Amino acid sequence: MVLSMDFLEETRKRVKLSDEKLKDIAAGAGVSYNWLRQLKGRFLTNPRIRQVQSVYDYLEDVDGQP
16 A cells, blocks of 8 residues: 555644654554654655554544544
């Protein structure tokens, strides 16, 4: 499955704008803190869609954004 760049950018944007701490987002989404830092910092060029989806879903639940 190919990861849409729009979806990836939207997820990165949500991570940056969230009031949640990165360690809390990582724990809630079931991803490692280091992986999430790399995603936020654009160091991951080809992240796995399941991990990105988990972060997106977690932030949607926590922040209440559609």
